[in-house]
Amino acid sequence: MTALPKNVYLRYFPSGRRSEMNMGSILVVAEQRNGQPLPIAFELLGAARELTDNVLAITFGQGATAGAKLLGEHGARSILELGDLAPGLPAPRVAAALAEMVAEEQPTAVFFGTTFDGREIAARLSARLRRPLLANVIGLEPTDDGPVAHHGLNGGEELATTRFINAQPGIYLLRPKCFAPRDREPASTATVAHREPPEAGATDAVRVVAHQEVVQHGPTLDGAEIVVTGGRGFGSVEKFAQVAQLAELLEGATGATRAAVDAGWAPYSAQVGQTGKIVKPNVYIACGVSGATQHLVGMKDSSHIIAINKDPEAAIFSVSDLGIVADVNALLPRLIRALEARR
């Protein structure tokens, strides 16, 4: 097992508290791709196991059977795989299966990751069960009245704590990179079973007309050790291309602020921030980024931060190890040349 992610919210799990609680079971919706569980799946299992030993994982999609065993080795007591769910989109049928399982298992909570599918399935389950949900959870603290959830507000400057009242199960959407996965236990005796999800009716009427896999150059935004992000400061989509150029030279991933996404310079899937992805790389380089609170929440827990902005008062400098007052369009070409010269 790899080292713990940085800045994990372990402090919310005071040792010894768990034994006082009777948490019941937790269902964890564990996403995987081609037989490999996503990192968030292991993080959800880790978070659930801090609250109870009785964790049931649900997985689906192509390769689900192959990935199921790994979920057992990371904390699930039993695993249900729902099949590949092709050719439509999985969310409606996964939600229908979960609704059935909630009725049978009476779990205390259902955990989802804040992903494209996780958000959609959680929303559908919430509506099916007529139960509220808590989104953007970054920490969970066991108490005698059930778990208290933590959320960042105003770019992480404030911390809100919330909890459910009379809501069983509690539906939680957990943000990636906030919870520690458990060490792998190869001797796990977790059971794996197939379950056929029920029909989901008209909500399942979406067809995939075409699918083009994006050829991933370098690491993903979630997994990268280095993230280079660009903001409005570039002024044009052509100049914004320097962000990807720098990221490639550093073998890192490319991110974008909401302003850059709004301008159409980068896709929504590249957005770092409150409405987007949370990243915690070793090095984060913010180029032409002002540091809106909505952006800070997505990156300020990076181990090291360098920011480049021409405004000496830019908020991004308040979280940076090194802030450089400069026009990105002047400094980035020099930085790119200097890195190329090292090769």
Add this chain to the structure above:
Amino acid sequence: MRIAVCVKQIPKEHERIAFDPETLRVRRDGKLIMDDSDAYGVELALRLVGEAGEGEVIVVSMAPHDEETGLRHALAMGAARAVLVSDDALGGSDALRTATVLATVVARIKPDLVIAGTESTDGYTGTMPIQLSELLGWPSLAFSSSLDLVAGELRARRETDDGVFELACPLPAIATVTSGSVEPRYPSLRGIMEARKKPVEILRLSDLALDAAELEADGASEEVRSIIPAQQRAAGEVIVDDGTAEERVLALLSEWKAI
């Protein structure tokens, strides 16, 4: 082609959300404006109706104190009319309750398509439109970066970590659209003038004949227990680029074992 667009009216000062110290809810008593991320949905709806050559765009919203500033903005962009649900009993509503209320509004105006943003800028729960889709029993195309109507079907482009998808579903349906998907038009002066005269229908809960038990979700709810300052990262050094700042960057990257 009748398209309903969900528009959220959020505090003007949404860069820094203020909370009521008593209720710990977002303060919505100040000036509210249309959430920027809803402008994309309004724009796409106007284009779809324009291409269809017939129909109307109806703005749908739930807000306190009969607030309609944000709705007038959407009307000035070109929407035909607005329906606003405003009722003191709805204060502090979560995403599910909002979806429950809006489902009754949608059932009332019977659109072919509902468009919403992927998440609001102030609350960013990001689940309301999909909850609405499930409550209505309609298919949904979430995280769409474009929308088209092809042979009576809704087509959407969706970019995720798994690549680019072209999706299709029959109507009626719900779509959520990402920001940056289109360039929203600015209201023209004429549009602003006309918007003043466009109808905004204000509904109370009693007008919607909503079942109280349905709104209460069997007494299940969530509460905010506290809002406290979080630990902050300390600021480091700030230098002015003298033409050699790239050397400083390389030195740090090397120190941090990044190169």
